[in-house]
Amino acid sequence: MNESNVMKSEINRRRTFAIISHPDAGKTTLTEKLLLYGGALDLAGSVTAKKKQRETSSDWMELEKKRGISVSSTVLQFEYNGYRFNLLDTPGHKDFSEDTYRVLMAVDAVVMVIDAGKGIESQTLKLFEVCRQRGVPIFTFMNKMDRPAKSPLELIDQLESVLNIHAYPINWPLESGPFFKGVYDRLRSEVHLFEKTPGGAYRAPVSVRDLTDKQVKDVISDDAYTEILEELEMLDIAHEKFDLEAVHEGQMTPVFFGSATNNFGIELLLERFLEFSQPPAPRKAGGETVPLEGPFFSGFVFKIQTNMNPKHRDRMVFIRVCSGKFERDMMVTNSRTGRNVRLSNTHNLFGQQRETLDEAYAGDVISCITNADLRIGDTLSTKKGLAFNEIPRFAPECFAYLVNHSPSAQKAFRKGLDHLLAEDIVQSFWPAQEQSPIPLLGAVGTLQFDVLQYRMKNEYGVDTTLDVKPWTALRWVDPSVSEETVKKVISYDSAYGEDDCGRMVILFRNNWSLQYFSEKNKEITLHSSPAALPE
Structure with a gap:
């Protein structure tokens, strides 16, 4: 395979996305479970972990561990089914909406987590508006279905009326709270039954055609069974058909139901995300659309973090790669200052852990330890004069x-x-x-x-x-x-x-x-x- 085909193949297998939510909706817990499926974790952490339990990999700052919230954006990278994921865990608290905004400028898709017991909350709305402004594809995960929850029809109605987006439920919950039994996959006509066990396992999917009424009613009450059939029929009549192009344009959101804490519905979300999401798209620099394959390297700084390793007082700069191939020790130009910068001390990140990074492609996130004069929003490129559009700031209050x-x-x-x-x-x-x-x-x-x-x-x-x-x-x-x-x-x-x-x-x-x-x-x-x- 020649170099051009290698680059195209590498770019096509990149998926860079962020997880957004209102505080306490389960964003960081979902992040940990996605890493678990990606083989990046042996044991998923808990945000409210006891002393002997594992701390979350995405919440590395001591203050985050004490408060049980995310207050800094974290980059987590892992492989799954031949794809390379760059997962950006964002702050959930509204006071850090500006940091979240910068992260949303660096991703190609978003997973929006909603607490099924509370529905749409204020911070969800604000972050959603940012996604809509950029036309970012949005995947919705209705979390905590194993706890008392609003009716699924009410949740879908909230999505459409409050956020003004078409919602298409990919799967549909079979009851909720202590009676939560699983989900029905509307596109594949499969039932996935939930079995709460240590580690959060669930039974293998069963084709609905092979599942008799008696078998279903052994799991679900008669009243619930009748209600679910009516809801599914209502969805088929009242809702638009699934439109993948509308998903890519940010006009329709695929909706999934599950429980991040009990690890139910996460693999279903991850598989469909791969099926429906797209590889990185070209970015604009002024009036110019920058081609993904180059021939030049380009990227922009969207985050800077000091003291990730307090012993060394390091300064980590996070760069979203927009075009070409990155190679360690590459010399690039900062468009703001006109000065050359050598990107030598580059890493892959997994929370606070790091490994040396030798190469990267469009869609990847590079973390580089440097004392060079770099600011958030700076464009770095081997092509002089290239400058990506400025990352907006929020007006302080x-x-x-x-x-x-x-x-x-x-x-x-x-x-x-x-x-x-x-x-x-x-x-x-x-x-x-x-x-x-x-x-x-x-x-x-x-x-x-x-x-x-x-x-x-x-x-x-x-x-x-x-x-x-x-x-x-x-x-x-x-x-x-x-x-x-x-x-x-x-x-x-x-x-x-x-x-x-x-x-x-x-x-x-x-x-x-x-x-x-x-x-x-x-x-x-x-x-x-x-x-x-x-x-």
């Missing part, structure tokens, strides 16, 4: 200065702050009216500040406090507007300054003052993201 009260820890404080700001855990700004030696920090939610303070203490040995400021809204000023124009109209409930890239911003005390300012100063155009600024 919480603002504070981080205060160090120990003069002897000042060096560690500045070092820690510089490192953590490079990760974009929080954003940094420089208000013109305040002569502070450290930047004003902006966050989407207060938990981001909690993580920042925790990591300053845990990784750099510095205790800090927050000097919270009254601002609750921020907008970027159109570059056509001069600083003098802005300075003239700033009042007591607003302030202006710059972000870390020197772009002018205005801070407001509340949304009312933002709206009032916009109405009174129509000559000043404001933007909710720097990505919307004209070049």
Whole structure:
């Protein structure tokens, strides 16, 4: 097989996807069970594990283990049935929606986990909207069917009415809660019966044609059997036929039912994901569509993580490969700075574990240890002048200065702050009216500040406090507007300054003052993201 065919084959077997959900819907548990099927784990971890149980591979940060939530995006790579998976586990908490957004820019599909007992929740809706904006294919997993759950028809109706997407149930639950018996596969006419055992096994699928009414009723009550038949008939009449093209366009979501904790329905989801998902698609850089096969290498930085190995104070940069073949020690150009960067210390990641990576193809995620001047959104390529479209930032809603009260820890404080700001855990700004030696920090939610303070203490040995400021809204000023124009109209409930890239911003005390300012100063155009600024 020649080099061109090898590259095409390697690209076609890549599947890069993220798992999104509302907190506590079971996202991290599902991640662990997918890794179990991929042979990457011998024993799946539990988010609420007892001391002697295995900790989850995706939640590697000590704070995550203590709180039982994901607060950082993790890359997990494994092989399954001849395919290479790049699985990105995202933060579930709404305060980290910006980190999740960046991850969604780096994937080709999404698995959306919904707690069947709660249905659509606020964070699910926000993350779903991001997926819809990008047209990312969405696969839905209704989790916790072995617990008290909403009716499956109600869950499907919520998907369609709240998220405004066509939902096609691939399988259908046979009861729920303590009476959960399994699922019926609508496309293959197969019944998969659930048997709760240690390790979460289930019986082999049985063709519905070989399953007599008596055999079904030995498992399911008469009333439930009648109700399920009526529901299936209703689905066949009322719902559209399965449309794979609509799935690829993000207009239809295949829906699966199961229980991640008890390992039921996970293999069914994984097999159908492989059947319905697509390999990586070409990306756009400005007006140019970049071909997957190259002939040049290109990728973009979507995450930076410091101190994954605290003993070495390393700085890990995560790069989504968009075209060509990557080879270790490759020299690339950073389009933002114009400088050359050697990608030598590259790895495959599995949570906190790592192995040397020698080559990668479009669709893969590279992790590279480097001290080079790289920022989130930077394009790296062997073709000079190539720049992928900017990753948007969210406008912060919480603002504070981080205060160090120990003069002897000042060096560690500045070092820690510089490192953590490079990760974009929080954003940094420089208000013109305040002569502070450290930047004003902006966050989407207060938990981001909690993580920042925790990591300053845990990784750099510095205790800090927050000097919270009254601002609750921020907008970027159109570059056509001069600083003098802005300075003239700033009042007591607003302030202006710059972000870390020197772009002018205005801070407001509340949304009312933002709206009032916009109405009174129509000559000043404001933007909710720097990505919307004209070049």
